[in-house]
Amino acid sequence: MVGAMSTPDIASFDPFAGPPQLHGARRFGVRPGTELIHPLAVSGERPLRFEVAGLPDGLTVDGDGIVRGVAPAGPGEHALVVTATNALGAIVEPVTLCLGDTLALTPPMGWNSWNVYGATVSAEVVLAVAQAMVDTGMRDLGYSYINIDDFWHASARSADGRPLTNPETFPGGIAPVAERVHQLGLKLGIYSDAAELTCGGCFGSLGHEQVDAAAYAEWGVDLLKYDYCHAPVGRDAAIERYGAMGRALAEADRSIVFSVCEWGLRQPWRWAADLGGSLWRTTPDIFDSYSWLPLGVRGLAARNVKLNRYARPGHWNDPDMLLVGNRGRGRSTGELRLPKGPRPKVWSFRGISDVQAHSHMTLWAMMAAPLLTSHDLASTGEFDRRLLTNPEILAINQDELGVQARKVSPRFRPWVLAKPLADGSLAVSITNMGRRTRRVSLPLGEVGWAGDAEVRDVWRMRDVGRLDRLDVELAPFASVAYVCRQTD
Ligand code: GAL
Numbered sequence: 001m002v003g004a005m006s007t008p009d010i011a012s013f014d015p016f017a018g019p020p021q022l023h024g025a026r027r028f029g030v031r032p033g034t035e036l037i038h039p040l041a042v043s044g045e046r047p048l049r050f051e052v053a054g055l056p057d058g059l060t061v062d063g064d065g066i067v068r069g070v071a072p073a074g075p076g077e078h079a080l081v082v083t084a085t086n087a088l089g090a091i092v093e094p095v096t097l098c099l100g101d102t103l104a105l106t107p108p109m110g111w112n113s114w115n116v117y118g119a120t121v122s123a124e125v126v127l128a129v130a131q132a133m134v135d136t137g138m139r140d141l142g143y144s145y146i147n148i149d150d151f152w153h154a155s156a157r158s159a160d161g162r163p164l165t166n167p168e169t170f171p172g173g174i175a176p177v178a179e180r181v182h183q184l185g186l187k188l189g190i191y192s193d194a195a196e197l198t199c200g201g202c203f204g205s206l207g208h209e210q211v212d213a214a215a216y217a218e219w220g221v222d223l224l225k226y227d228y229c230h231a232p233v234g235r236d237a238a239i240e241r242y243g244a245m246g247r248a249l250a251e252a253d254r255s256i257v258f259s260v261c262e263w264g265l266r267q268p269w270r271w272a273a274d275l276g277g278s279l280w281r282t283t284p285d286i287f288d289s290y291s292w293l294p295l296g297v298r299g300l301a302a303r304n305v306k307l308n309r310y311a312r313p314g315h316w317n318d319p320d321m322l323l324v325g326n327r328g329r330g331r332s333t334g335e336l337r338l339p340k341g342p343r344p345k346v347w348s349f350r351g352i353s354d355v356q357a358h359s360h361m362t363l364w365a366m367m368a369a370p371l372l373t374s375h376d377l378a379s380t381g382e383f384d385r386r387l388l389t390n391p392e393i394l395a396i397n398q399d400e401l402g403v404q405a406r407k408v409s410p411r412f413r414p415w416v417l418a419k420p421l422a423d424g425s426l427a428v429s430i431t432n433m434g435r436r437t438r439r440v441s442l443p444l445g446e447v448g449w450a451g452d453a454e455v456r457d458v459w460r461m462r463d464v465g466r467l468d469r470l471d472v473e474l475a476p477f478a479s480v481a482y483v484c485r486q487t488d
Helices: 114-120 123-135 175-183 209-219 235-251 297-305 354-366 382-388 391-397
Strands: 027-030 035-039 049-053 059-061 066-070 076-086 089-099 109-112 145-147 187-193 223-227 257-261 277-281 316-318 371-373 415-420 426-431 438-443 453-457 462-467 469-474 479-485
Touching: 027 035, 049 059, 109 123, 109 187, 123 145, 123 175, 145 223, 175 187, 175 209, 187 209, 209 235, 223 235, 235 257, 297 354, 354 382, 354 391, 354 415, 354 426, 354 479, 391 479, 426 438, 426 469, 469 479
Parallel strands: 027 089, 109 145, 109 371, 145 187, 187 223, 223 257, 257 277, 277 316
Antiparallel strands: 035 066, 049 076, 059 066, 076 089, 415 426, 426 479, 438 469, 453 462, 453 479
16 A cells, blocks of 8 residues: 555655755746846755856856856757756756747746735835745745736836836836846746736736837846736637737747736637747636635636646646645735725635645646745745655656646546656656545556556655555545656
């Protein structure tokens, strides 16, 4: 019996200990001729020394393992070899730099301000989170985006139509924030809306797409989340409005990842990639609930899991942010932090449990979902820290093949998800979606694996042995995740 468990027993990984290990994206890229900031994501005891062979002219690696500079003007792939050394050992690993129009070759990992700070986001908060991303070692595990959501805005644009920041919360504008975030080896995201107003009532970008995209590029913005409040219902209008911003971003002198946020209401998986979208929300906002309704973990997962065939490198289904780190506070969307108005009762939730958070993280990783946390990173609880920093579950999410797991099991049984990985191995997760303990005995043939596999328990970071089936007892709502490798 493997993995019988009533409470999640998962490994703890220290990103600042041990010999060097490479995490994060093995394939990454920018548009030719634009600025690249790419943290190599190497854990291990400090100091670490980095060398990267094969870097084209214009790019260098700094002492923190950040590849920086302006990429060459021509498209193409560059095979690089990363060497990282510390007192305990060295690694030599291939990675690929891809110069082309496709960005986010693996699902974006990072942080977004909305669910935790809502309308109270500020430069100070953003810089503190960026620093915490480094200090907690999360950057060295592949988390790299620091995304400012709604409410960075001044009350109006400048007289000549340029976007301005709130003088109290972002007194120096976005550029100095971006500069500091980049110094830390991280990337900065921003937020706007395809209408006159954002969801929070700040100015949107409709009719200002070019001026806004140019300003974001000049400020050093690396990602735009583009929302759809106050915009027409129909799909054609959405395509037109997202298309206008997509074109403006493509013309800007910077690689800016385009994150489409119309909540999956107009099947963006069918059209957003063609407009330059790297990720698109497939669901309404996540709330701190395990509900099957389309606001809880199971509800969002049930929608998102069906869309697996649309995910591929550079194009990801986005079932919204992680609750991990931010759960248990009875809220999960910053709408609760809107400055005015009553707080409707419907927004109060008890919060998901440890077991449910473990399943949430497992499902999001397997579904190749963006992994965006939204909490105060400096005070992550111990269990949630383990969930967010397990390098083996993150490696499944970031695998360069870019396949979203397929759901193998019939509808109401425990969910079995299978995700082929670039090295020929197969990630398999089993999630008990219900409140009764379940026994599962899964022949590997059912997930398309022929013969025996060397099986590794991902969450415990332990080899299980040579098996031709997975036998587990799953507590209510619990998950297990394995990687099956070829036997010698
Ligand atoms: C919602 C969006 C949230 C957040 C919010 C900001 O539409 O889904 O993730 O961005 O707007 O007002």
